[in-house]
Amino acid sequence: MRTDDHRDWKLSLGAYALGDLPPDERAAVAAHLEGCEECRAELRSLEGVAALLPLADPARIEQPTARPPADLGARIEAQIAAESAREGRARKRRRLRLGFGGAIAAAAVAAALAIAILPGSSGESSPAQKVDFASLPKGVSIDATLEPHAFGTEIEMYVSGVRSGTLCRVFLRDAKGRTYSAGSFRYRWGEDSHAVLSSALDLSQAKVIGVHAGDRTFMAPVDQATALVGGAGIDAT
Amino acid sequence: MGALTRERDVREAYAAHSGELYGFAVRSLGDAGLAEEAVQETFLRAWRAGDRFDPEIGSLRTWLFAILRNVVIDLGRARAARPRVAEGGVEPSVEPLEQALLAWQVEEAMRRIGEDHRKVLLETHFRARPYSEVAEELGVPEGTIKSRVYYGLRALRVALEEMGYED
Ligand SMILES: [Zn+2]
Numbered sequence: 194m195r196t197d198d199h200r201d202w203k204l205s206l207g208a209y210a211l212g213d214l215p216p217d218e219r220a221a222v223a224a225h226l227e228g229c230e231e232c233r234a235e236l237r238s239l240e241g242v243a244a245l246l247p248l249a250d251p252a253r254i255e256q257p258t259a260r261p262p263a264d265l266g267a268r269i270e271a272q273i274a275a276e277s278a279r280e281g282r283a284r285k286r287r288r289l290r291l292g293f294g295g296a297i298a299a300a301a302v303a304a305a306l307a308i309a310i311l312p313g314s315s316g317e318s319s320p321a322q323k324v325d326f327a328s329l330p331k332g333v334s335i336d337a338t339l340e341p342h343a344f345g346t347e348i349e350m351y352v353s354g355v356r357s358g359t360l361c362r363v364f365l366r367d368a369k370g371r372t373y374s375a376g377s378f379r380y381r382w383g384e385d386s387h388a389v390l391s392s393a394l395d396l397s398q399a400k401v402i403g404v405h406a407g408d409r410t411f412m413a414p415v416d417q418a419t420a421l422v423g424g425a426g427i428d429a430t
Numbered sequence: 431m432g433a434l435t436r437e438r439d440v441r442e443a444y445a446a447h448s449g450e451l452y453g454f455a456v457r458s459l460g461d462a463g464l465a466e467e468a469v470q471e472t473f474l475r476a477w478r479a480g481d482r483f484d485p486e487i488g489s490l491r492t493w494l495f496a497i498l499r500n501v502v503i504d505l506g507r508a509r510a511a512r513p514r515v516a517e518g519g520v521e522p523s524v525e526p527l528e529q530a531l532l533a534w535q536v537e538e539a540m541r542r543i544g545e546d547h548r549k550v551l552l553e554t555h556f557r558a559r560p561y562s563e564v565a566e567e568l569g570v571p572e573g574t575i576k577s578r579v580y581y582g583l584r585a586l587r588v589a590l591e592e593m594g595y596e597d
Pocket residue numbers: 199202203225229231232233
């Protein structure tokens with residue numbers, strides 16, 4: 194057997210595997226297969242594929258490959274970022290509870306009493322506030338936790354669902370409508386999705402928290418009655 | 431890539447595999463909207479279970495398809511449970527879905543091989559036209575059709591293996 198012949202036989206194996214050869218050619222290929230291990234191995238490999246062909250629908254083969262909508266990836270990213278942010282907060286709350294335990298509870302009771310007795314007293318003694326931004330566009334999620342400090346207010350902010358790279362400028366407003374900047378951050382999908390900022394305004398004086406995200410502004414009232422300390426709500430009234 | 435625990439991992443996984451997952455979802459659900467839902471749910475489940483993905487055990491692609499397979503079953507059930515005049519009304523069972531995945535893989539592999547090879551396999555095998563007739567139409571010798579069938583099957587095998595097929 195010459196090499197050229199062998200190559201010719203090999204080229205017939207596709208048609209052989211698919212059962213397309215006329216009887217005389219088929220018999221000739223079968224005779225060659227008897228004596229050629231290499232062609233037998235090649236045939237086995239082709240037969241595996243040939244057996245799958247009937248599953249395919251020729252009309253579907255000729256249709257262009259279906260492509261997912263261009264924004265599907267971004268929507269999935271937003272949803273995962275939102276879940277990630279929720280998990281991050283849960284972790285932080287757990288950490289607070291574990292780290293401070295009873296001391297936090299005692300401080301919270303003291304703070305609650307302070308508010309009850311002296312409404313509008315120094316922010317330093319107010320408990321932390323959790324703020325929920327309601328009525329946001331679909332897919333956008335923002336919330337913030339505000340903590341009183343001697344310098345003013347620390348704001349831990351979670352944003353998701355806006356375009357990656359969006360500049361977010363955060364501010365607080367007091368009862369007279371005066372705005373106090375809390376700084377800015379860029380929302381980046383795929384990075385830690387929360388930012389810690391600070392404003393000079395005392396938390397007890399804050400009436401509104403807002404964020405300019407790109408060309409949109411979202412605001413939420415700072416409800417002095419919904420305190421969040423160590424994961425437990427404290428009723429200050 | 432190790433465990434699928436960072437948001438960035440999910441983004442990379444989406445870039446690499448969303449096209450295939452979506453193509454299969456469209457084929458098995460027969461609806462672009464449901465297919466979107468299925469792909470979204472697949473990546474969410476993958477992310478939530480990301481620490482359980484072990485590249486030592488199997489490829490990310492195989493893992494994602496296994497999740498999608500379950501999502502498609504769930505969506506099919508939900509659709510079947512909706513009160514409307516059923517088209518057959520049969521709950522999708524595991525068997526046809528595995529077959530649908532294989533069928534989609536063969537169709538996708540056929541789309542990936544060269545135009546010449548695809549054309550010849552389509553005409554001779556799927557449309558059962560004689561080699562001589564196809565040879566005349568394409569203006570090539572009949573032997574060329576035969577060798578294109580051979581190389582076409584080999585290319586198809588490679589394309590299927592890239593999609594995780596093994597006999
Ligand atoms: Zn041989």
